[in-house]
Amino acid sequence: MGTWDTGHFDNDTAADFSGEIDDAPEAGREAVIRKALETAIAPTDYLDSDEGAPAVAAAALVASQCPGGEPVTTAYGPDNPLPVLATDLRPLAVKALDAVxxxxxxxxxxxDEGGDKEWALGIARLREVLVAAG
Structure with missing residues (x-):
């Protein structure tokens, strides 16, 4: 996975996920986000980074629509507008972040191997917003 920073979309897999959202018809964008979250919490022995990165990006999109959430303004996020996302995605996003x-x-x-704590702090901030909006 190519990673260039600690942001939720700052890796190849999350940027590709944004492209998948943009390629989906407007009515199907929420389903793409839901699928990424559900994949991360599906019962498996190990969560691959190619499943974890889209889940983090999806959680960031859900959190962006919560009170206190930060808008996704990175060039690597979706270009097309999202519909108002269902509130039942919020607890799903928390579970996905917990899995990640x-x-x-x-x-x-x-x-952890890279020793950069900023990434985990960003995940914790996302989680706080989602839990508060829960």
């Missing part, structure tokens, strides 16, 4: 931060997550392992 869990002990069986490749994405967490990669960031």
């Amino acid at each position: 931060l869990g002990e069986n997550s490749e994405l967490r392992e990669l960031w």
